[in-house]
Every structure is written in structure tokens, then in C-alpha cells.
Amino acid sequence: MKLAYYPGCALHGSSNDYEQSLRMCLGKLEVEPQEIKEWICCGATAAHALNHKLSIALPARNLALAEQQGFEELLAPCPMCSMQLLKAAKLMDEDARLRADISTVIEGEVSGCVRVLNLIQVFQRIGLDRIKPAVKKPLADFKPACYYGCLLTRPPDVVKFDDPEQPSSMEAIMAVLGAKPVDWNFRTECCGAGMTMAKEATVLELSRRILADAQQHGANCLVTACPMCHVNLDMKQHDIEQHSGAAFAMPVYYLTDVVGLAFGISAEELGIDRHFVT
Amino acid sequence: MLTDILAPTHWTDCYQCGKCTAGCPVAASLDMAPNQVVRALQLGNFEKAMTSDAIWACVSCQTCSTRCPQSVDCAGIMDALREVSLRCGLASPAQQSVVAFQNAFLNNIRRNGRLDEIELIAEFKLRALSSERSLRFLFKDAGLAPQLQKRGKLHLRGKKVNDRALVRRIFERCGDGK
Numbered sequence: 106m107k108l109a110y111y112p113g114c115a116l117h118g119s120s121n122d123y124e125q126s127l128r129m130c131l132g133k134l135e136v137e138p139q140e141i142k143e144w145i146c147c148g149a150t151a152a153h154a155l156n157h158k159l160s161i162a163l164p165a166r167n168l169a170l171a172e173q174q175g176f177e178e179l180l181a182p183c184p185m186c187s188m189q190l191l192k193a194a195k196l197m198d199e200d201a202r203l204r205a206d207i208s209t210v211i212e213g214e215v216s217g218c219v220r221v222l223n224l225i226q227v228f229q230r231i232g233l234d235r236i237k238p239a240v241k242k243p244l245a246d247f248k249p250a251c252y253y254g255c256l257l258t259r260p261p262d263v264v265k266f267d268d269p270e271q272p273s274s275m276e277a278i279m280a281v282l283g284a285k286p287v288d289w290n291f292r293t294e295c296c297g298a299g300m301t302m303a304k305e306a307t308v309l310e311l312s313r314r315i316l317a318d319a320q321q322h323g324a325n326c327l328v329t330a331c332p333m334c335h336v337n338l339d340m341k342q343h344d345i346e347q348h349s350g351a352a353f354a355m356p357v358y359y360l361t362d363v364v365g366l367a368f369g370i371s372a373e374e375l376g377i378d379r380h381f382v383t
Numbered sequence: 384m385l386t387d388i389l390a391p392t393h394w395t396d397c398y399q400c401g402k403c404t405a406g407c408p409v410a411a412s413l414d415m416a417p418n419q420v421v422r423a424l425q426l427g428n429f430e431k432a433m434t435s436d437a438i439w440a441c442v443s444c445q446t447c448s449t450r451c452p453q454s455v456d457c458a459g460i461m462d463a464l465r466e467v468s469l470r471c472g473l474a475s476p477a478q479q480s481v482v483a484f485q486n487a488f489l490n491n492i493r494r495n496g497r498l499d500e501i502e503l504i505a506e507f508k509l510r511a512l513s514s515e516r517s518l519r520f521l522f523k524d525a526g527l528a529p530q531l532q533k534r535g536k537l538h539l540r541g542k543k544v545n546d547r548a549l550v551r552r553i554f555e556r557c558g559d560g561k
Contacts, residue, residue, distance in 0.1 A: 304440065
């Protein structure tokens with residue numbers, strides 16, 4: 106499986122434990138994502154909030170690079186990146202004039218032949234039937250709250266993935282690993298996203314609600330596929346506890362951590378020892 | 384200008400059911416609820432919407448747009464309002480912290496092509512200092528640095544892309560050539 110890899114800024118920054126986990130986990134399945142050379146930031150919220158054209162041009166530049174480098178499938182493990190890439194592709198598909206304009210802006214062509222995949226889709230593409238035989242240590246003690254956050258499933262007309270209100274694709278993977286995902290209410294609620302620095306109070310409250318609901322429903326860990334959600338729920342968990350008086354001590358795993366553990370990879374090899382809540 | 388940029392959001396189709404506001408995770412703390420922002424636009428009160436705190440407090444979770452029975456892209460309306468509000472100098476003074484963060488983020492990408500987290504935090508703190516006016520704010524997250532360092536998550540210098548001149552040209556062609 107030839108797969109382009111668009112790490113995005115987070116996985117090369119303070120969420121580099123996600124990249125470590127992802128490479129270890131996919132390596133066991135003999136999938137080696139190849140980093141797109143010269144990739145640039147997708148612009149994230151700053152671009153879509155301040156400059157609409159830039160929010161198309163920045164992801165489009167990366168799609169053009171992936172095409173030039175001969176890829177047909179691209180993994181963007183950060184849901185913000187994958188949504189921005191898909192949105193740029195969709196807007197250009199719908200508007201030939203925009204496509205021409207953007208190609209001038211980015212000095213490259215985007216024909217639209219690259220398929221953008223989120224992490225869950227890569228597991229689906231590999232096939233749950235291939236993941237199952239690789240499970241060496243079934244996760245019988247794991248009662249995860251599968252947390253999708255915002256952008257894996259929204260906006261649905263852009264990402265076209267799972268159900269935006271009642272998603273189940275992560276639970277399906279958990280079942281293959283022998284884990285017992287809990288039924289809970291905050292699977293697609295927002296953690297406060299990129300407001301971590303600019304509006305900390307928002308993050309502390311929105312993330313608290315997610316942790317509290319997971320706890321109430323009997324979860325003993327959270328599983329996420331988003332680096333930003335991980336920052337807010339893991340790194341900020343101590344602040345959330347201090348601020349609200351609640352006690353969670355809830356480990357927050359990347360999806361690849363949990364799959365990796367079931368494959369028999371150690372917590373250290375996956376970078377789980379680098380999380381804040383362990 | 385604002386109506387052009389708003390056109391793809393179908394803002395005129397809103398019939399005020401309030402579903403956007405019902406699902407908005409930050410609605411309770413907003414000066415104008417999402418449906419009120421849309422209503423202000425429909426009544427021609429563009430300035431009220433553009434000067435609101437709500438457009439900057441919005442977390443862009445996309446729940447409003449996802450649930451709208453009229454396919455109004457409410458999150459897209461927030462984006463359009465932020466962009467034009469900033470360009471017209473109408474951004475709420477109470478929301479300068481968010482404005483400073485988003486500006487610092489884009490400046491960082493313009494310079495480096497990819498995010499340099501330490502540079503981002505430094506620029507954000509300095510930009511926001513004028514509105515926050517406290518040393519506590521300036522050093523609030525400093526304690527995090529050793530915690531990140533210990534976990535191998537602190538990168539003193541981010542990796543820059545090679546063709547940064549192209550990144551600058553892309554920004555210039557998008558009207559952001561500072």
C-alpha cells in the first residue's frame with residue numbers, strides 16, 4: 106500500500122508522540138506512510154477564520170505536492186488537516202475558475218486524483234480482517250470512551266465519513282481488539298480545539314464535560330484520533346481537575362496507541378510514557 | 384464585500400429555528416447566540432454582527448452547520464464575519480487575545496511554512512500583552528516548558544520548509560503580504 110503521509114504541524118511539534126505511535130502501529134501492518142516532501146501547514150483555524158482564500162491555497166499546495174510525488178492516497182492523521190485538505194479539494198471540484206485561480210496562487214496543479222484519508226479510514230482500508238490476526242494481547246480490561254471530536258465527522262458534506270451524530274467506526278476497531286467501548290454522550294462534542302492558549306477557560310470547561318461524561322458512563326480511558334483533542338484532554342487534564350475540583354485520572358490514548366498495545370507493542374515504544382496522564 | 388463573501392453560506396435561508404444555538408457548545412457564554420448573529424445579518428445590521436464577541440468565541444466545531452435544516456453554513460458565516468471584521472478594524476477589543484493568536488499563527492506560517500510552536504507562543508504573548516496587561520499572563524504557561532521538555536515534546540527550533548519564498552508568494556497572492 107503506497108501511502109503519502111501529511112503529518113501536519115502538530116505531529117512534528119508537541120504531538121510527536123502521535124507520530125511515534127502511528128509509525129510503530131502501522132509498521133506492524135507493513136504500512137509505511139511516506140512523508141510528502143516540502144509539505145506546508147494547512148493553515149488550520151487561523152486561515153479559515155482570517156483568510157478564506159489562504160484556507161484553500163495552503164491545503165491545495167499540499168495536494169499538488171502529493172500528486173507531483175506520485176501518490177494516490179494520502180493519510181492526514183490530524184482531523185483538522187484532513188478536513189482542510191478535503192474542503193479545498195471539494196471547493197475546487199465544484200468551481201473550475203477557483204481551481205485555475207488557486208493553481209496560479211500555488212504555482213502547481215491539483216487535478217483532484219489524490220484520495221485524502223483520516224486515520225480510521227486507513228485502518229478500514231487495511232481491513233479489520235487483517236488487523237484481527239495481528240492482535241496478540243486482547244484488551245479485555247479496556248473500557249474506552251471513543252472520542253471523535255469535531256472534524257472527523259464534520260462538516261459531513263466535506264469529510265463524508267461515518268455518522269456525524271452517532272459515529273461507530275472507532276468502536277468497530279475496539280471490538281476487534283477485544284476492548285469493551287462504553288456507550289456515552291460526548292463522542293462528537295468539541296473539546297475547545299485551538300483555544301488552548303487564546304481562551305483557556307473555554308477549553309477547561311468543554312474538556313471537563315467530555316471527561317465527566319466518559320467517567321459517568323464507566324470508561325477507564327479515552328481514545329482519540331486528534332492531536333489537538335489529545336492536548337486538551339491529556340496535557341490540560343491536571344489544570345481541568347484543579348480548576349473544577351473533579352478527579353478524573355483518565356488516560357487519553359491515540360487510536361494507534363490502543364491498536365499498538367493490542368499488537369503487543371510496548372507502551373514505551375508507542376510513546377505512551379510521554380503522555381501527561383499515565 | 385461582506386455579502387459577497389457570505390453568499391456560499393445561504394445565510395438568507397435561515398428561518399430562526401434555533402437549532403444552531405441549541406447545539407452550540409459555547410452558546411451560554413456568548414453575547415449573541417449563533418441564530419441572533421444570523422438574524423442581525425438578515426436585518427441588515429452587519430456592524431452589530433462584526434463587532435460581536437461571539438464571532439471570536441466560536442470554536443469552529445461545525446455543529447451548527449451540520450444540524451441546520453436549511454443548510455445554512457453558520458460556521459462559515461462566523462469565518463466570513465471574522466475575516467471582514469478584522470479587515471475593517473471592527474474586531475471586538477474584548478477578543479484581542481483570540482485575534483492575536485490567529486494573527487501570530489498566520490505570521491508564523493508565512494515566515495516558516497510550518498508552525499514553530501515556541502515562536503508562536505512568544506509572538507502571541509507579546510501581541511496579546513497590550514490587552515491582557517499582566518505579567519501573570521505573560522508567564523502563565525512558562526511552567527509547561529520543562530514538562531514538555533521532559534517528554535521530548537519541546538522543539539527549540541521547528542523545521543522550516545526549504546522554499547519559503549514560495550510560501551510568501553502564496554500569502555501575497557491571497558492578500559496577506561505583510
